[in-house]
Amino acid sequence: MKNKLLFRKMIENRGRIFLLILTLCFSIISGQSGPDFTIIADKAIQKLYQNPDDCISYTQGLLVSDQDVEDRIVLQNIISQAFAMKGDYMQSVNSFSQKENPDQNQDISYFMRVFEDYNLADQYQNLGLYNQSKQIITHLLSDQTLLKSNDPKLRITTAKLYQLQALNLGISRDYSNALENLNKSDQYIDNDNEENKIIKTENKIFRSSYLMKQNKLEEYKKIIENVISELEKQKNQPFLLSLAYENLSRFYFLQQDYKTSVQKLELGLSLIQDLPFNNIKIKIYESLSRTYFALHDDIKYHQYNKYYNDLRSKTDSSTKEGIRYIVKLVETNQNKTLEFEKQNYLKSFWTSTFIFSVIVIGLLIYFLVIKNKNKDLKKQFDFFERQNSQQKQMVHPITDLAKSTETERNSNKISKEKEEEILQKLEEFEQSDRYLNKNMSLSMLSAQMEVNTKYLSEVINNNKEKNFNGYINKLRINHIVQLLKTDPTFLNYKVSYLAEYSGFSSHSAFTTVFKSVTGISPNAYIQEISKSKVS
Incomplete structure (x- = not known):
């Protein structure tokens, strides 16, 4: 009896060891998951x-x-x-875009x-x-x-x-x-x-x-x-x-x-x-x-x-490339989404058409066999054919909508509501100091505001009484003038530094624009401000 009990315990112990080994192997094969992944990601x-x-x-x-x-x-x-x-x-942006197959996003x-x-x-x-x-x-x-x-x-x-x-x-x-x-x-x-x-x-x-x-x-x-x-x-x-x-x-x-x-x-x-x-x-x-x-x-x-x-x-060069890349990336993803929705629509359309066709055929058979009245059958057949024709025309609104959208996009006239929206965004832009960025351009600003470049240019020309470059340059000069008035430190800076600080590409360009806006050269203006501070 003792030998049997001892033998049974040995078998049970071996079974536990075997299960432990299996569990360990499964953990290794499965790789990091759950809390383990949290730990290694935190280390990263x-x-x-x-x-x-x-x-x-x-x-x-x-x-x-x-x-x-x-x-x-x-x-x-x-x-x-x-x-x-x-x-x-x-x-x-390139690393951000390297995701798994978008089709798998349905399950994430x-x-x-x-x-x-x-x-x-x-x-x-x-x-x-x-x-x-x-x-x-x-x-x-x-x-x-x-x-x-x-x-x-x-x-x-x-x-x-x-x-x-x-x-x-x-x-x-x-x-x-x-x-x-x-x-x-x-x-x-x-x-x-x-x-x-x-x-x-x-x-x-x-x-x-x-x-x-x-x-x-x-x-x-x-x-x-x-x-x-x-x-x-x-x-x-x-x-x-x-x-x-x-x-x-x-x-x-x-x-x-x-x-x-x-x-x-x-x-x-x-x-x-x-x-x-x-x-x-x-x-x-x-x-x-x-x-x-x-x-x-x-x-x-x-x-x-x-x-x-x-x-x-x-x-800055990397930023420009990144903007172009991410805009293209987002457009591609949107196109994929539209294509996916289009395929789903077509699939749904043909399924509905098939079911509708089966109903039509069934009704035709019913009228042929039960009623056997050619006149009534013809009326019913014409009715269902008209219905089928209406179903097939369901695809046209999408085309018509696309044409309508394209017509609107190509329209040269900007709506009053759109103009007010762009003016509001320009006001927010003017409250920031983003215009000091040397690389600020019409295309960059339109991307930041998410508005059409042509519309933005038109609104600036009509409401700011300047083209884009004149508008930006005036903001920069007004900004540096305000600093010269309120911060004595800037009165000690060279004109070349002020030009660079305010986003101009050269000393001469800054001086020319400064004089056109204020009616006086930067050096003369600084001297006038300095005199007023002393007095």
């Missing part, structure tokens, strides 16, 4: 803020082994963000649909298409299902949506609403993983910046110094710490403490000097050139000004 996010190149290599390695469609979309987005932080916006989860829309809004924001980004985010944040969800993945995505909207509002100088969106973003950060910590820190930096622009300097300084203190203790966040130092340098610049401003900028630059964070390097180079100019250090001014111009030209 951490690398994103430490070194974009390392992040790309690490994440591409994960893509090779992970076959889950939704996991791959998340990883592809991280790679796209890494290229954006490098200032390579063309490659960022609610989270993934929200996540993909957030990614598109993020791409638009990176490329300076702020209105398009705002529209997507506004639509997403109107969904109560998203706002009330307790799913950690949806909550962190909601936090990022509010943060992105705050950045869009900050661009248009709506600082109160920007701060409100940052507060809402914080409400959705409730985990202790790296991504949540990073977003929380970014929100503090952005919040301090908007407080400074509202002249709430005590609140600003308390927040930014606290952020810097926390980041210095971590010693593994070069991007965030560099961003915080660049932010603090602006405070000292406004206080005209240029030496301390330079010190903070040089400290921030030293953290990322050998790292490919080109987007923040551009900010630091520009700030250093401006601050050294205020210190009358021409050598350092020209040095950093050259660094800024070279890197800015490179990223």
Whole structure:
């Protein structure tokens, strides 16, 4: 009996060991999933803020082994963000576009649909298409299902949506609403993983910046110094710490403490000097050139000004390519959607036609067999033939609609409502400082406003009494004139720097336009302002 019990226990133990081995093998074969994927994706996010190149290599390695469609979309987005932080916006859009077969989108989860829309809004924001980004985010944040969800993945995505909207509002100088969106973003950060910590820190930096622009300097300084203190203790966040130092340098610049401003900028630059964070390097180079100019250090001014111009030209070129690429990408996706809907319509149409034909034939047989009245049969046959003809004509409204749309598109007359809409968008544009962008063109502005280039040109010509170039140049001159009146620092700058700051391609072009707008040369104007300040 004892031998039998012992033998049975051995069999049971072997069975348990066998099941354990099977479970382990299944886990290995299945690859990373569930919480494990969350952990490795969080590690990729951490690398994103430490070194974009390392992040790309690490994440591409994960893509090779992970076959889950939704996991791959998340990883592809991280790679796209890494290229954006490098200032390579063309490659960022390219990585964003490398998704799985669109046909599989029918089966993706609610989270993934929200996540993909957030990614598109993020791409638009990176490329300076702020209105398009705002529209997507506004639509997403109107969904109560998203706002009330307790799913950690949806909550962190909601936090990022509010943060992105705050950045869009900050661009248009709506600082109160920007701060409100940052507060809402914080409400959705409730985990202790790296991504949540990073977003929380970014929100503090952005919040301090908007407080400074509202002249709430005590609140600003308390927040930014606290952020810097926390980041210095971590010693593994070069991007965030560099961003915080660049932010603090602006405070000292406004206080005209240029030496301390330079010190903070040089400290921030030293953290990322050998790292490919080109987007923040551009900010630091520009700030250093401006601050050294205020210190009358021409050598350092020209040095950093050259660094800024070279890197800015490179990223501007990438931005233009990125805009062209994403516009083409969105158009292609829309065409695919229309084609899919057309196929569904045709399929539905032919199914309805088949069913209708069967009914017609059945009714014909019924009248032939039961009634056997040729006269009535002919009447019924004519009736159903007319019905069939009407069904076949259902396809024509689509063609007619397309022709109507094409006719409207080709119409040279712009409606009053459309004109008012464009004027409203121009007013918002004038409240921002986007016209200072050297690359601002009619096509770029029309893309940002999502209006027809021809309509935009017509509205500017009719309502601003200038062509596009004259309109932009007048905005730039008015902006620099206001700065010369209100900020004494600008009175010390050379005309060449003022020209560059206000978006002109050359000193001579700036001088010519300045005189045409004000009736006086820049140098003479500066002298007049300086005299009035003294008196």
